[in-house]
Each structure stands twice: as structure tokens, then as C-alpha cells.
Amino acid sequence: MNEQLEELKSVEGAIEAILYAAGYPVKYEKIAEVLGLDVRNTKKLIEHMAGEFNSEKSKRGINLLCFEDTCQFCTKEQYAPYIREALGIRRGGNLSASSMEVLAIVAYNQPITRTFVDQVRGVDSSYAMNSLIDKGLIEACGRLDAPGRPMLYVTTEKFLRVFGLLSLAELPATETVLPPKEDTPIITDTDDTDENAGVTSVEELE
DSSP states (O other), X not given: OHHHHHHHHHHHHHHHHHHHHHOSOEEHHHHHHHHTOOHHHHHHHHHHHHHHHSOTTOOOSEEEEEOSSEEEEEEOGGGXXXXXXXXXXXXXXXXXXXXXXXXXXXXXXXXXXXXXXHHHHSSOOHHHXXXXXXXXXXXXXXXXXXXXOOEEEEEOHHHHHHTTOSSGGGSOOOXXXXXXXXXXXXXXXXXXXXXXXXXXXXOOXX
């Protein structure tokens, strides 16, 4: 029994080391491959570890975030002031009000077109959309099967990480009434040149 417990602790230690050294989301598949385990049990083990890391009783300074295919360490929000002061990090990278507005519309209604976003806001949203794409918070997921085949957009996994969400189900409830979404079938082929072909850079939010 003690040997099994020691072996489990050793595996957990290896997982911690991998995630700490990576500093970015790591696939369960890769961790399982390295440790010689199957993906299903690896994910269950990491989710169990996350329960310990993320518990309100835990005094650790980090959370273990578990997504559908990946997991990642991140610092707890309440320690942000200490981190900024210790590392000399200036506040920055905050999204503008227009970008936050566009991001909220996409998050709660995805997948949606830019035209839908413009309709909701009543103004052109090209700059804000491109900014969110640059930051890796939204991305194209296909085209609407409608005249002109407009591009459809969704939030990314980075969006979840930045806002500390494990899934879209954790988005706060909203009572805002929006126009009906386009319910035309989606074409997932995105090989064609789209309206954002010139956008190639992805910057991390500070």
C-alpha cells in the first residue's frame, strides 16, 4: 500500500514539474505519453490534483486549470499585486471598452459573424475584432452557409485562461436581449482567404 502511495506521489510530482517548466497549456496526451499512462487516467489524476490546488483551504499560490484537452498552472488572482511588485511588471495589456464589448458579444453568442457584432453594437467593429484576433482571444471557426459566406468567430482556449474560466458554462448569467443569431448551417472550410488574412501576430496579454 505504501509503495503504491509513493508511486502515485512520484507521478504527481512529475506532472507538477512538467507543468511548472512548461509555463503554457500541456496536452493530457503528451503527459500520458511521457509517464507511460493512458490519457483517461492521466486526465482523472490531474483533475484530482486540481481539486487540491484550487481548494479554498489551499494556501498554495497557484491554481491548476483543467481544460478539455490541456492543463496549465496559473497564479492565483489575489497574489497579482505581489507578483507585479516583485517582478517589476507594469499594469498594461488591458482591453479597451469596445474590445470588451465585442468579446462579450462573441462569448455569449458564438459562433457569430462580424455583421452580427456590428448589428448589436450599432457601429463598425472591425478594429476591435482584429485586436481580439491579434491577442488570440477570438478566432475564425468556419463560414456561414449564406450569400458571401461570411466568416464565423468563436472565443479561444486562451480566452478561458485569461479570464480564469474552465469552460464557457462558467460565464456569468446575462439577461441582455440580443437580435436572433444567424441559424444558417456552418461551413467549416476556412482555407479560403478571409477578411483577416493580414493578421498574423498573437500577443500575450500582460
